[in-house]
Amino acid sequence: MIKKHPIIAIATPPGNGGVGIIRISGENLLSLVEQVVGKPIKPRTAELFDLLDAKGVCIDSALALFFQAPASFTGEDVLEIHCHGGQAVLRLAQNHLLGLGKKMNLTLAEPGEFSLRAYLNGKLDLIQAEAIADLILAQSDAAVRGAARSLKGEFSVKVDDLVSLITKLRVLVESTLDFPEEEIDFLENAQARGQMKTITAKLEELLAHAKQGRLIRDGASLVLVGAPNVGKSSLLNCLAGEELAIVTPVAGTTRDRIKELILIDDIPIHVIDTAGLRETRDEIERMGIERTWDSIKNADIVMLIDAAGVWGENKTKEQIQALIKPSVPVIRVFNKMDLLSADDLQNKEQNTVYVSATNKLGIDQLKAAILAGIGKHPGQEGSFMARRRHVEALLTAQAHLKRAEQLSLDGNQSLELFAEELRLAQDALGEITGKLLPDDLLGKIFSEFCIGK
Numbered sequence: 001m002i003k004k005h006p007i008i009a010i011a012t013p014p015g016n017g018g019v020g021i022i023r024i025s026g027e028n029l030l031s032l033v034e035q036v037v038g039k040p041i042k043p044r045t046a047e048l049f050d051l052l053d054a055k056g057v058c059i060d061s062a063l064a065l066f067f068q069a070p071a072s073f074t075g076e077d078v079l080e081i082h083c084h085g086g087q088a089v090l091r092l093a094q095n096h097l098l099g100l101g102k103k104m105n106l107t108l109a110e111p112g113e114f115s116l117r118a119y120l121n122g123k124l125d126l127i128q129a130e131a132i133a134d135l136i137l138a139q140s141d142a143a144v145r146g147a148a149r150s151l152k153g154e155f156s157v158k159v160d161d162l163v164s165l166i167t168k169l170r171v172l173v174e175s176t177l178d179f180p181e182e183e184i185d186f187l188e189n190a191q192a193r194g195q196m197k198t199i200t201a202k203l204e205e206l207l208a209h210a211k212q213g214r215l216i217r218d219g220a221s222l223v224l225v226g227a228p229n230v231g232k233s234s235l236l237n238c239l240a241g242e243e244l245a246i247v248t249p250v251a252g253t254t255r256d257r258i259k260e261l262i263l264i265d266d267i268p269i270h271v272i273d274t275a276g277l278r279e280t281r282d283e284i285e286r287m288g289i290e291r292t293w294d295s296i297k298n299a300d301i302v303m304l305i306d307a308a309g310v311w312g313e314n315k316t317k318e319q320i321q322a323l324i325k326p327s328v329p330v331i332r333v334f335n336k337m338d339l340l341s342a343d344d345l346q347n348k349e350q351n352t353v354y355v356s357a358t359n360k361l362g363i364d365q366l367k368a369a370i371l372a373g374i375g376k377h378p379g380q381e382g383s384f385m386a387r388r389r390h391v392e393a394l395l396t397a398q399a400h401l402k403r404a405e406q407l408s409l410d411g412n413q414s415l416e417l418f419a420e421e422l423r424l425a426q427d428a429l430g431e432i433t434g435k436l437l438p439d440d441l442l443g444k445i446f447s448e449f450c451i452g453k
């Protein structure tokens with residue numbers, strides 16, 4: 001799948017900036033570099049030169065940086081040109097370079113093509129390549145730090161560790177398969193069970209980390225539901241810290257879904273305020289309520305809200321419960337606690353967070369409940385960044401290891417199946433670092449990168 005011809009892209013984002021960078025990557029760029037700069041240059045040394053346009057007119061004073069293969073980001077020869085960051089300057093320079101490189105078939109890079117080449121040339125594994133894209137798109141401090149950790153290889157090392165433990169066990173099992181008479185006490189003799197235990201424990205730990213890492217990247221969607229007037233929109237405004245949704249004493253104020261991305265402890269939470277659930281003849285409100293039901297079906301976490309003075313019908317609550325998948329956590333919230341008497345406050349309902357949106361009471365507890373609900377553990381800062389793809393592959397590996405463990409209890413009759421489950425677990429892990437990945441998936445992952453990366 002690797003293309004050999006050189007590629008070029010403006011690596012800095014569109015707009016006007018102090019500095020703009022053009023990158024070229026390819027094999028044997030020495031003569032092109034000499035043409036561009038006007039003389040041969042030393043690798044890894046900044047060289048000031050007159051940047052020309054296609055007509056040979058000087059358009060800027062620029063720096064050239066040459067990285068010789070294989071000591072470059074892509075593993076190929078790489079030329080970087082740092083000039084002033086105006087769109088016209090960059091466009092003129094790029095056109096000139098495309099002209100100079102025409103003979104060698106220099107073409108515009110596709111999104112992520114530099115990183116793809118780095119990956120295919122073994123400069124990065126897939127986790128690290130993905131971490132670059134995540135670092136560029138990171139919105140929070142935790143996301144930056146998590147992506148940087150993955151880029152450094154923290155996640156990859158853990159996956160590779162597991163793979164080598166599984167490989168060791170597989171070698172043992174498969175060599176036994178070749179000598180059936182030794183199968184008898186294999187599982188005991190080779191301490192296969194002990195090794196399995198170590199592998200399973202390590203995988204579990206890695207999975208927990210990856211789940212945390214995924215939260216940093218993708219966060220979760222939180223849907224606010226309840227009867228009209230319980231204060232859903234007020235709570236959204238409270239969590240967002242600004243007046244996003246219209247709040248009125250009229251029941252049935254919100255009709256359209258209102259979505260807002262907020263950060264709680266650096267975790268992105270996509271909060272969705274919905275139309276209050278009730279029987280209604282109003283066509284617009286009815287359509288809004290349908291959207292509420294839809295949101296509940298797709299939520300990662302649901303906030304079920306009651307309030308003093310506004311009691312949702314039990315029937316509606318049962319309906320809501322029936323729609324929420326058992327795996328989706330529900331936070332029970334009681335709003336307008338400011339209206340409760342001291343007596344009422346003595347008899348609070350269990351497992352319910354009491355708040356007052358108007359008086360901003362209990363909001364920190366509510367945020368803590370949201371984080372706990374989505375499985376964010378306070379002690380696990382310092383996590384590397386992970387994606388859904390990684391978590392899913394780890395879960396697949398875990399399922400195969402569980403099956404292998406089960407088979408190991410059956411004794412030696414199942415040794416071949418045991419070996420097969422180990423192989424499947426290893427394959428799933430291989431998909432994470434990209435050692436074993438179908439080409440189409442690879443294309444999909446890199447196409448999500450930006451141009452010039």
Ligand SMILES: Nc1nc2c(ncn2[C@@H]2O[C@H](COP(=O)(O)OP(=O)(O)OP(=O)(O)O)[C@@H](O)[C@H]2O)c(=O)[nH]1
Binds near residue numbers: 247
């Ligand atoms: N006293 C008191 N009033 C509140 C509180 N939170 C919201 N309210 C009031 O309750 C009324 C309804 O609030 P909204 O936030 O519009 O309620 P909603 O659940 O979004 O209502 P719909 O959009 O109609 O479903 C408004 O008059 C708010 O000012 C609270 O904590 N205490």
Ligand SMILES: [Mg+2]
Binds near residue numbers: 232233234254274
């Ligand atoms: Mg509302």
